[in-house]
Each structure stands twice: as structure tokens, then as C-alpha cells.
Amino acid sequence: MRTRPLKVALLGCGVVGSEVARIMTTHADDLAQRIGAPVELAGVAVRRPSKVREGIDPSLITTDATALLKRGDIDIAIEVIGGIEPARGLITTAFEHGVSVVSANKALLAQDGAALHAAAEQHGLDLYYEAAVAGAIPLVRPMRESLAGDKINRVMGIVNGTTNFILDKMDSTGAGYQEALDEATALGYAEADPTADVEGYDAAAKAAILAGIAFHTRVRLDDVYREGMTEVSAADFASAKRMGCTIKLLAILERAADGASVTARVHPAMIPLTHPLASVREAYNAVFVEAEAAGRLMFYGPGAGGAPTASAVLGDLVAVARNKLAEATGPGESAYTQLPVSPRGDVVTRYHISLDVADKPGVLAQVATTFAEHGVSIDTVRQQGKDGEASLVVVTHRAPDAALSGTVEALRKLDTVRGVASIMRVEGE
Known part of the structure; x- marks a missing residue:
């Protein structure tokens, strides 16, 4: 064994960083x-050097991250x-000074991953980021290494624990959105400002990273269609149960049937209780990958x-350190296909639409x-009426999202339709 140690600079020492240092x-x-x-x-x-950090030698603490990276050792x-x-x-500075990087930064990788990969390649260094997607779940490395010889056609998953906890509580207890969010906050699953989670921004960043790996093409955060789950209601869960479904916030990445384009989206969707993702409870994540040879x-x-994130x-630290000793690098960006990202309207899906309508003949x-x-x-229609008012629930067959959206807009204009109570996609069949 080599006796000279490999020296590691830790940038950030919050919940994850302190756990990395401890391990x-x-x-x-x-x-x-x-x-x-x-x-x-x-x-x-760190930003706050005066904060007590148990188990970390105070002499290692600095507020000058740039100087630390430029030290030379x-x-x-x-x-x-x-x-x-x-x-x-800081990552750019690291590369310029011969330092390989392990990152957990999903937002940065989703926005500027291509530039960072190019910088790493230019300097002959590694950029690893397993922790940027789905915490402890080994996902990035299996997709870009174990499945490198296969063709991935679809990735569908729950990649945000906060939203899954909220939706699971709404499903299992009948709680409303706000009540479930309050419980998630009290237990530490939700931040004081949960916007990034509940509006789908966090999941969209992870979706962009996974789409790039799965389809060997560059997918940025702006390419991912995003809907949050704040409008999901107890009534939606009741409708889902009548269909033998539950509701999850899903990241869905697909290669077009002709292989000429890809799509990436994040939104709430009904999925059958028979689908493996339906049984994912609490704050857990799960990702379903469909590959041509490996299957599901x-x-x-x-x-x-x-x-878990640490x-x-x-795991990345071990891989990068081994590469350093071997004077080699691991896999970098694979974007050779350069496939375009199709608009949401091209996606083929199903809709569950709940309408408030007049209770009279011909509606x-x-x-x-x-x-x-x-x-x-x-596909199916369910109607309930009382005192001149009625609710109409329509579930469609598969159709392009643009046609489904156009249908909804046309329904809004009908005199007999008093309102569109909810719209939700149906996936996973």
C-alpha cells in the first residue's frame, strides 16, 4: 500500500459535509x-468558522476555499x-489546479454539467456525482457504467423524498395537502421553504442529470417540463383509489419510439397499485429503469x-481515489447522440379530468x-349529480399531450362546464 496519503479538501460542512468528515x-x-x-x-x-463542529480538528477549518484548492497538495x-x-x-478552480471533484450538487450539474465535464476532461480529471441524485441509492454509476453497453429507453421514478412523504400521508391517512406538509416539516423532511421540493424544481434537476446519462445527450434543467404537486387534493386520491391507483410525483424520461428525440418531465401522476413505484412509502426514493437488453x-x-448522501x-471518493493512484480517469460525459428534447406536447399519455358541469340532459x-x-x-366516464350540479370524471385513452391539453381548453369554454376541478396524468401501465 502507498504510504503517502491522498489529500482531500471538503467544501461545505453542513449536514452532509459533517457526516462525510465523520465517516x-x-x-x-x-x-x-x-x-x-x-x-x-x-x-x-466553511462560511461560519466559529461554529463548533464535533470531530473536526479546528486547525483544518478555513473560510478561503479558493486558497485551499490552490495549495498545491x-x-x-x-x-x-x-x-x-x-x-x-470553486469546481473550476479545482480542475485548474489538478484536483478531481466529487459533488452532490444537482442544481449546478443540471444547469452547467456539460461545461464542468468539459473542464474535467480538458485537465484529465474526474467529476463524480452519485450523491446528486437519489441519495444513497446507487443509480448514476450503474446507469453510466453497468448499463453502458445497453440501450435505455425509459426512466421513471420518485426522486424527491419530501413530496413522496406528503403524498403517502395524503393517501394513507386522508390528510389534506397542508396537513401532510406540516407533518413533513415537523419531522424535518421539508424545509422551512419547501418550494424547491413541492413545486418540482428539485426533481427536475435530478431528471435532467438522469436523462443526460440515460440517453447520451445533453439535457438541461430548462429542457425538463415541470409541474408541482400543491394542487393535489383528497378528492384526487379518492378518484385514484376508485381506479385502483395512487398518486406520486414522478420524473419521467423517455426516448421517442423512432429514437430521434427524448422527453423529460416532472409532474404528479396516477399510477396503478400494481406498479412497483406505488408501494414506495414515506420519504423513500425509487427509480424504474427500462433497458432494451436488461429489461426492467x-x-x-x-x-x-x-x-445516506454521505x-x-x-463511494465516489473511493472510486476517484483509485483512479488517482492508477493515474487514470473514470467515465466522463457521454453526449454523442445529441438528440433533441421534444416539447411536452409530443408526449403520449393519458389524462384523468374532473369537471364540474350542469346537471341536465345533453351535457x-x-x-x-x-x-x-x-x-x-x-376510456371511462363517471357522473354524479345533485341539485342541478354534477361532477363528471373522464379518463382518456393514450393521446399526445398537446391534443389532451387542447381538449381541456375547449372544455373550459363550454357553457355547460362550470369548471375543470382537476387534471392529472395517468402513467405506469
Whole structure:
């Protein structure tokens, strides 16, 4: 075993960073045996140096992350700061000074992954980011290494634990959205400002990263169609149950049937209770991958939290450290296909539409005619009426999203339709 240690700069020491430092210290001997050389925490860059950080030598703390990376003896940087800046500038600085990078930064990778990969390649260094998607679940490396010889056609998954916890509570207890969110906040699953989670931004960033890996093409955050789940109601869950379904916030990435384009989207959807994703409870994540040769694979586990995310970071650290010793690099960006990202309207899906309508003869026929005029076939209709008012629930057959959206807009204009109470896609069949 090599005796000179590989030196590691830790950028950020919050929940994940402090857990990374703890594991590096307590498992130092095991890590050295697995890597073939010791790894040494050489510096920890933070914003608040006065904060007490148990288990971390105070002499390692610095507020000057740039100077730490420029020291000349750093081999690997672990970036767990999050956000776009200063993380982007620090990762670029690391590459310029011969430092490979392990990152957990989904937002940055979804926005600027191509540029960061190019910088890593230019300097002959590694950029690993298993922890950026689905926490402890081994997903990024299996997709870009184990399935590198296969053709992935579809990826569908639950990649945000906060939203899954909220939707699971609404489903299992009958709680409303706000009540379930309050419980998630009290238990620490939701941030004080949960916007990034409940509006789908977090899941969309992860979807962009996964789509790029799955389809060997560049997919940015702006390419991902996104809907949040704040409008999902108890009535939607009641309708889902009548259909033998539940509701999940899904990231869905698909290759077109002709192979000429891809789509990426995040939105709530009804899925059958028979689908493996329907049984994913609490704050867990799960991703369903459909490949041509391997068939259907499911990756499941805790998708967030200090220890699970640190586990993914340390896995990358071991891989990058081994590459350093071998004077080699692991797989970089694979974007050779350069496939275009199709608009949402090209996606073929099903809709569950709940309408408030006048309870009088001819309404159903008028609604059915509107669907037919837009080329959308109806699968089932359920109608309930009382005191001159009625609710009409329509589930469609598969059709282009543009045709379904056009149908909904036309329904809104009918005099007999008092309102569109809810619209939800039906997936996973």
C-alpha cells in the first residue's frame, strides 16, 4: 500500500459535509485498505468558522476555499455546498489546479454539467456525482457504467423524498395537502421553504442529470417540463383509489419510439397499485429503469439525509481515489447522440379530468363531442349529480399531450362546464 496519503479538501460542512468528515475519520483504516492508500482530510472550507463542529480538528477549518484548492497538495475536492455560486467557480478552480471533484450538487450539474465535464476532461480529471441524485441509492454509476453497453429507453421514478412523504400521508391517512406538509416539516423532511421540493424544481434537476446519462445527450434543467404537486387534493386520491391507483410525483424520461428525440418531465401522476413505484412509502426514493437488453430494473432506498448522501459521496471518493493512484480517469460525459428534447406536447399519455358541469340532459354528449373533435378517445366516464350540479370524471385513452391539453381548453369554454376541478396524468401501465 502507498504510504503517502491522498489529500482531500471538503467544501461545505453542513449536514452532509459533517457526516462525510465523520465517516472519513472513523473508517479511515477501511478506506485506506479499499483504496490502496490513506485518504487525509486536509482542509474544510466553511462560511461560519466559529461554529463548533464535533470531530473536526479546528486547525483544518478555513473560510478561503479558493486558497485551499490552490495549495498545491490537494488531490480530491468534495463539494457539498450546493447552489450555483460559489460552487461553480470553486469546481473550476479545482480542475485548474489538478484536483478531481466529487459533488452532490444537482442544481449546478443540471444547469452547467456539460461545461464542468468539459473542464474535467480538458485537465484529465474526474467529476463524480452519485450523491446528486437519489441519495444513497446507487443509480448514476450503474446507469453510466453497468448499463453502458445497453440501450435505455425509459426512466421513471420518485426522486424527491419530501413530496413522496406528503403524498403517502395524503393517501394513507386522508390528510389534506397542508396537513401532510406540516407533518413533513415537523419531522424535518421539508424545509422551512419547501418550494424547491413541492413545486418540482428539485426533481427536475435530478431528471435532467438522469436523462443526460440515460440517453447520451445533453439535457438541461430548462429542457425538463415541470409541474408541482400543491394542487393535489383528497378528492384526487379518492378518484385514484376508485381506479385502483395512487398518486406520486414522478420524473419521467423517455426516448421517442423512432429514437430521434427524448422527453423529460416532472409532474404528479396516477399510477396503478400494481406498479412497483406505488408501494414506495414515506420519504423513500425509487427509480424504474427500462433497458432494451436488461429489461426492467428498480433502484430503491433512502433518497436524502446526511448519512445516506454521505454514503454516496464516500463511494465516489473511493472510486476517484483509485483512479488517482492508477493515474487514470473514470467515465466522463457521454453526449454523442445529441438528440433533441421534444416539447411536452409530443408526449403520449393519458389524462384523468374532473369537471364540474350542469346537471341536465345533453351535457355528457357535448363533452364527448369535444373530446372527439380533438382526436382524443375516452376510456371511462363517471357522473354524479345533485341539485342541478354534477361532477363528471373522464379518463382518456393514450393521446399526445398537446391534443389532451387542447381538449381541456375547449372544455373550459363550454357553457355547460362550470369548471375543470382537476387534471392529472395517468402513467405506469
